[in-house]
Amino acid sequence: MAQIEEVTLDGMTHLVSNRALEGETMLLxxxxxxxxxxxxxxLLLELDGETVLNAIPDIxxxxxxxxxNMEAKTYQKAEVMTDRMDYMNxxxxxxxxxxxxxxxxxxxxxxxxxxxxxxxxxxxxxxxxLVWLGTSALDLAAMSDFMYTFRExxxxxxxxxxxxxxxxxxxxxxxxxxxxxxPVEFEAAVRDLLKIMPRRIDEYESLLTKNPLxxxxxxxxxxxxxxxxxxxxxxGATLRGSGVNYDIRKFAPYxxxxxxxxxxxxxxxxxxxxxYLVRIAEMRQSVRIVQxxxxxxxxxxxxxxxxxxxxPPRSEIGTSMEALIHHFKLWTEGFNAPRGFxxxxxxxxxxxxxxxxESDGGPKPFRVHFRNPSFDNLQVLPVMAKGFLVADLVAIIxxxxxxxxxxxx
Amino acid sequence: xxxxxxxxIEALVKRFDGQTTEGCATGETTLIVPVEKIAEAARVIHDExxxxxxxxxxxxxxxxxxxPRFHLVYRFTSIPNAQSLDVRAPVSGLQPFAPTIExxxxxxxxxxxxxxDLFGIKFEGHSDLRRxxxxxxxxxxxxxxxxxxxxxxxxxxxxxxxxxxRKPYAKNRRAE
Amino acid sequence: xGLEQKLGNMGVVTxxxxxxxNWSRTNAMWPMLFGLACCAxxxxxxxxxxxxxxxxxxxxxxxxxxxxxxxxxxxRVSRKMxxxxxxxYDQMPDPKWVIAMGDCASCGGVFNNYAVVQGVDEVxxxxxxxAGCPPRPEALIHGVITLHEKVRRERxxxxx
Numbered sequence: 001m002a003q004i005e006e007v008t009l010d011g012m013t014h015l016v017s018n019r020a021l022e023g024e025t026m027l028l029x030x031x032x033x034x035x036x037x038x039x040x041x042x043l044l045l046e047l048d049g050e051t052v053l054n055a056i057p058d059i060x061x062x063x064x065x066x067x068x069n070m071e072a073k074t075y076q077k078a079e080v081m082t083d084r085m086d087y088m089n090x091x092x093x094x095x096x097x098x099x100x101x102x103x104x105x106x107x108x109x110x111x112x113x114x115x116x117x118x119x120x121x122x123x124x125x126x127x128x129x130l131v132w133l134g135t136s137a138l139d140l141a142a143m144s145d146f147m148y149t150f151r152e153x154x155x156x157x158x159x160x161x162x163x164x165x166x167x168x169x170x171x172x173x174x175x176x177x178x179x180x181x182x183p184v185e186f187e188a189a190v191r192d193l194l195k196i197m198p199r200r201i202d203e204y205e206s207l208l209t210k211n212p213l214x215x216x217x218x219x220x221x222x223x224x225x226x227x228x229x230x231x232x233x234x235x236g237a238t239l240r241g242s243g244v245n246y247d248i249r250k251f252a253p254y255x256x257x258x259x260x261x262x263x264x265x266x267x268x269x270x271x272x273x274x275x276y277l278v279r280i281a282e283m284r285q286s287v288r289i290v291q292x293x294x295x296x297x298x299x300x301x302x303x304x305x306x307x308x309x310x311x312p313p314r315s316e317i318g319t320s321m322e323a324l325i326h327h328f329k330l331w332t333e334g335f336n337a338p339r340g341f342x343x344x345x346x347x348x349x350x351x352x353x354x355x356x357x358e359s360d361g362g363p364k365p366f367r368v369h370f371r372n373p374s375f376d377n378l379q380v381l382p383v384m385a386k387g388f389l390v391a392d393l394v395a396i397i398x399x400x401x402x403x404x405x406x407x408x409x
Numbered sequence: 410x411x412x413x414x415x416x417x418i419e420a421l422v423k424r425f426d427g428q429t430t431e432g433c434a435t436g437e438t439t440l441i442v443p444v445e446k447i448a449e450a451a452r453v454i455h456d457e458x459x460x461x462x463x464x465x466x467x468x469x470x471x472x473x474x475x476x477p478r479f480h481l482v483y484r485f486t487s488i489p490n491a492q493s494l495d496v497r498a499p500v501s502g503l504q505p506f507a508p509t510i511e512x513x514x515x516x517x518x519x520x521x522x523x524x525x526d527l528f529g530i531k532f533e534g535h536s537d538l539r540r541x542x543x544x545x546x547x548x549x550x551x552x553x554x555x556x557x558x559x560x561x562x563x564x565x566x567x568x569x570x571x572x573x574x575r576k577p578y579a580k581n582r583r584a585e
Numbered sequence: 586x587g588l589e590q591k592l593g594n595m596g597v598v599t600x601x602x603x604x605x606x607n608w609s610r611t612n613a614m615w616p617m618l619f620g621l622a623c624c625a626x627x628x629x630x631x632x633x634x635x636x637x638x639x640x641x642x643x644x645x646x647x648x649x650x651x652x653x654x655x656x657x658x659x660x661r662v663s664r665k666m667x668x669x670x671x672x673x674y675d676q677m678p679d680p681k682w683v684i685a686m687g688d689c690a691s692c693g694g695v696f697n698n699y700a701v702v703q704g705v706d707e708v709x710x711x712x713x714x715x716a717g718c719p720p721r722p723e724a725l726i727h728g729v730i731t732l733h734e735k736v737r738r739e740r741x742x743x744x745x
Binding site for chain 2: 012014015059060063065067068069072230231232233235244245246251252340341343345352354356358366367369371375376379380408409
């Protein structure tokens, strides 16, 4: 292992003020190993006493080269990489990628598969918000929420494991539909969750929402105006906490979201507390969406019948020569997508999760780019944190809900 | 594509002597503008046509073509008008320079740094053009097509011993 | 051996020093709160109500390497992160152990590319590898118990 070099400010002097260079203010390194940075985020803080004058994020500690690696795999095989990107929203990443592939090759998805996609994406949104609630409350020294939220999260992970065989990295959504139909126990498990969830959300709220300590730590902290928020490219609950109504599910509905009746929670304060309230309200809306989707879950196939892009069902392989050929070709060579490029986006728990996909006509993606919400959301941290205390900085990082895998890819 | 977006694209084509292209069979119309005009175009797209959000900024490498080798790919979204505009700007591989749009859209700052880091396209006028994802002393730009993936041979049962010998295992104490 | 009979009911237990030290080491092994990627979420699950790692004396996650005995490398280690991991390891006091949690930390996993270190054992010496992408909390607990067994077998002459 190479000698660890001295940490210097070379090339970064233009980012800190002259006062810092003269030693009047303090430069403090926070992370990459720090309990409240939610991963391997490094911040260079310029402090005057305990007041944050500037926070310079340093990212890339989790850079995994996913975009490059996907160029070396066929369309189906590249999909497993998308799970590992934003690991709190694995289903949403699959969905974003599959929508892009389907748009590129012109696949249509059966209605049952679309409804299943919505159910799982919303369940995963709830589970992501639960992790966010648990960890960001933990940062503000509320330990019990962490235990409660992880209890319900286990139920959601149990459902995901039931349908896909994996707790987190499901890869259940595939181009042209879903992997296979859900087992019979699925409905009962989801209904159980739906029955308890509204009460459980009340329970989390009863611990935090009107808690004077929590209000003191969150209200008026990390404010950002609506105009700034849009110009800094914020999306998701962080943007809606500032009062801008931008939700891809309403803005450009995908996967049949237009048929469900739900609201987009908005707050106008733009502080940590507003973002907290928006996310809590979003969980309730997700419960509503899942409820509706389960109630009118259509029957029918869960995979497109287009054999050029979607492998045939297992039962056909034993009896049909053609099915066997398609199966073999799809899993060895993959399919050739027509030349072109698409952009498709979904609403992840953190904001606009976009995929830019370009094909050169071959079986492998020519270029995949992910527009990750955390990447743009974290960028605004210096603006939000300016003038607040270091302890507030922790609350602000928690409220933006960053996932480092999402930022660094 | 709404009629409104078509007029926007038409106006921009005239003004910045651009072209249009179709992404794919079902895709949207994309505007291509010369790279030297992109900053000005972004200003017009933001101020006059109300596209207030920069959704995505990335690049594509068409190596071994040299001129243009890269395409910068922008996507602007107008939240009040509920529409999105795709813009591409070809960049030469011999002089990979582009003007920054950071002053118009603040979040272009990190996105441009990422493009610089992974593709080596330099943005003129950028306030803080450093590497963002790779270590600051990294050589090369990984997402370029002529950059190798960096594949290492996996260890299976049949070649375990062979690779085990040269695998650099760490020790407890640092070698002084 | 004789000594117990002579002492009678005086409440004295005799044991080998090795066993005693290893026993105390396994039952208060404090892991470092060090999450890298996806596996860190499952590590949190292992700490939370359903799996509850504190049954094995590991409820205290120490954010500071100076106070921890066990480093659970939970997630992929990028080339940028590798020096940091090594520095954290060097800062931990002896005796110290490392669990490579998940495929990425064990061997690079699905990411065989320029950015990811192909196994954290190139950076720090690893005692137990836990397979899975990500491993279930049960798998992590199994890995921890395997490590405990390994520690119990350590001999005094091997202590540095």
